[in-house]
Amino acid sequence: EPEVTQTPSHQVTQMGQEVILRCVPISNHLYFYWYRQILGQKVEFLVSFYNNEISEKSEIFDDQFSVERPDGSNFTLKIRSTKLEDSAMYFCASNPPGTNNEQFFGPGTRLTVL
């Protein structure tokens, strides 16, 4: 069964460094999302992406965040200058055309900012 994959599974970085989290959505999906989950808290929406542009973003998704679909398969989240409070699980999700928000989630990348 097709699934969303994410790399790396765990990323440790120093405060102020740039990180890129990578996702490969399911191949026929057209809508892509990034969410984050701080330890013990709820899943929070960051950004949605469709047709090579951001369609929605939350207040969390400020200027230090960016997303990109550099080729036909990858979907990346970049954090330019990481802060301690960026430490969280980051989930990528996608959903196919013709369905309503049955989003398929990847396993997540655990980001630890020291």
Added chain:
Amino acid sequence: GESVGLHLPTLSVQEGDNSIINCAYSNSASDYFIWYKQESGKGPQFIIDIRSNMDKRQGQRVTVLLNKTVKHLSLQIAATQPGDSAVYFCAVNPTGYSTLTFGKGTMLLVSP
């Protein structure tokens, strides 16, 4: 905006019991509701969904009930098994094709 809450952070049941997990939402325009299951170290996994034009939907061992009058939905798991132990989230969105707002989650603990 949308805020989503859950009534109980932890639910402990015995194997074989039926489990009921509740969720309340605030936006009466919410159109689509989903229950996700999240096991430790994994991403949310879709369980079942329901649209606002329905009151009830059944899946395999799971039932979702939607009460739009009081803006409440519930997930019922029949004959709960140890493998059902996880955190369960409800998620809602005001209209289709937009972002999801998640609740904080209820941890379901199933003891043999």
